[in-house]
Amino acid sequence: MRKELLSEKIRNLAVSSGIDVLEFADAFEFLNYALKNSNRRDPKLSLPNAKTIIVAGIYIGAMTLPKWANPWYGRTSRLYLSEFFLDVVKPLEPIVNFIKKEGYQAIVCKSGSILPLKLAAARAGLGWQGKHSLLISKKYGTFLALGGIITNADLVPNTKEEPNLCRTCDKCQKACPLDALGQPYVLNINKCMSNLLVNNNLSDEVQNIMKNRIVDCEICQDACPWNRKNLNNPLVTNMTESFQKKIRHWEKFFFLPDLVELSEKEYKKRLRHLNADIPYNVFHRNVSIALERAKKIMGMNNQ
Ligand code: B12
Numbered sequence: 190m191r192k193e194l195l196s197e198k199i200r201n202l203a204v205s206s207g208i209d210v211l212e213f214a215d216a217f218e219f220l221n222y223a224l225k226n227s228n229r230r231d232p233k234l235s236l237p238n239a240k241t242i243i244v245a246g247i248y249i250g251a252m253t254l255p256k257w258a259n260p261w262y263g264r265t266s267r268l269y270l271s272e273f274f275l276d277v278v279k280p281l282e283p284i285v286n287f288i289k290k291e292g293y294q295a296i297v298c299k300s301g302s303i304l305p306l307k308l309a310a311a312r313a314g315l316g317w318q319g320k321h322s323l324l325i326s327k328k329y330g331t332f333l334a335l336g337g338i339i340t341n342a343d344l345v346p347n348t349k350e351e352p353n354l355c356r357t358c359d360k361c362q363k364a365c366p367l368d369a370l371g372q373p374y375v376l377n378i379n380k381c382m383s384n385l386l387v388n389n390n391l392s393d394e395v396q397n398i399m400k401n402r403i404v405d406c407e408i409c410q411d412a413c414p415w416n417r418k419n420l421n422n423p424l425v426t427n428m429t430e431s432f433q434k435k436i437r438h439w440e441k442f443f444f445l446p447d448l449v450e451l452s453e454k455e456y457k458k459r460l461r462h463l464n465a466d467i468p469y470n471v472f473h474r475n476v477s478i479a480l481e482r483a484k485k486i487m488g489m490n491n492q
Pocket residue numbers: 221222223224229266267268273274275276277298300301302303304305306307308318321322323324325330331332333334335336373374375376378381383384405406407409
């Protein structure tokens with residue numbers, strides 16, 4: 190099949206799989222990738238005859254819960270609730286199966302394994318890396334969960350990257366409560382709350398600012414003007430509509446006095462589908478801290 194036709198068929202499959210954006214790029218090495226020993230830096234380390242990387246994005250901007258503002262409810266992130274915590278995998282399966290049926294090899298990036306997705310998405314023309322280090326799409330902001338495929342199929346690659354439109358803005362850097370974005374474009378993971386909340390030791394500093402956050406932090410994303418325009422009125426997509434139906438279920442689930450009672454067995458059963466793999470003891474610790482804070486606030490209000 191000609192590469193133009195193959196590319197078009199893949200795009201059509203993406204639409205029926207609920208993918209909002211999908212582009213192709215050449216599979217050469219990511220020379221500016223910081224982790225020099227990671228397989229992610231070069232697609233050919235995972236597939237020696239790789240020709241193309243396929244990068245997909247699904248809009249997750251609507252996956253918020255109104256009760257996030259209420260201290261009695263645990264707060265997470267859009268990414269956590271989306272089921273695409275490390276990367277988008279399931280919606281890519283029909284595309285991989287199709288490529289294989291056409292006689293090519295194709296492998297999916299699972300658990301963050303084989304592609305640096307922010308760099309891959311920028312190469313594929315989905316957007317640019319902002320000063321918070323995340324990929325910004327003009328239409329979807331940073332609220333695009335990303336996924337990727339490496340294949341030896343020859344497809345029509347993007348040749349023009351989006352220019353960086355951050356310019357003199359530094360809202361994300363200023364908003365970060367832990368100074369994890371002191372150097373623009375580089376996330377200091379040792380200071381980032383999203384990382385610290387899943388560590389075994391949680392410092393007093395983080396405990397004092399985490400509020401009701403039990404997984405992840407979105408402060409820099411909420412401050413970014415490319416997200417702010419849709420914060421109150423998220424874009425309408427299939428995912429947006431299907432999430433509306435789950436809001437009441439999730440709000441009830443994250444009520445802290447009940448959540449703190451959740452056994453390890455129930456935790457695994459009820460949250461496994463989110464693919465986040467956060468250890469029970471860490472999750473339970475964060476829930477307990479958030480619950481204690483809610484009780485304190487309540488006590489203060491009663492005085
Ligand atoms: C491991 C990981 C994490 C770890 C560590 C992050 C890290 N930086 O290593 C932790 C747990 C901290 C994390 C946090 C989050 N993550 Co994360 N994470 C990943 C994962 C699995 C790998 C990322 C990676 O390669 N890290 C290695 C380091 C070296 O890479 P890096 O930070 O990208 O560093 C680069 C930049 O600093 C850049 N850089 C350095 N200097 C300069 C200079 C300039 C000028 C420029 C332009 C760039 C630049 O180059 C470095 C090397 O490439 C990816 C999925 C994947 N397969 O890619 C998701 C992923 C990157 N995460 C994602 C998200 C959404 C988040 C969170 C926002 C979640 C949340 N709500 O809390 C936060 C990030 C907060 C933030 N401000 O960035 C999304 C990003 C989507 C998007 N639109 O960009 C991804 C793609 C997952 C997904 N399902 O879509 N994450």
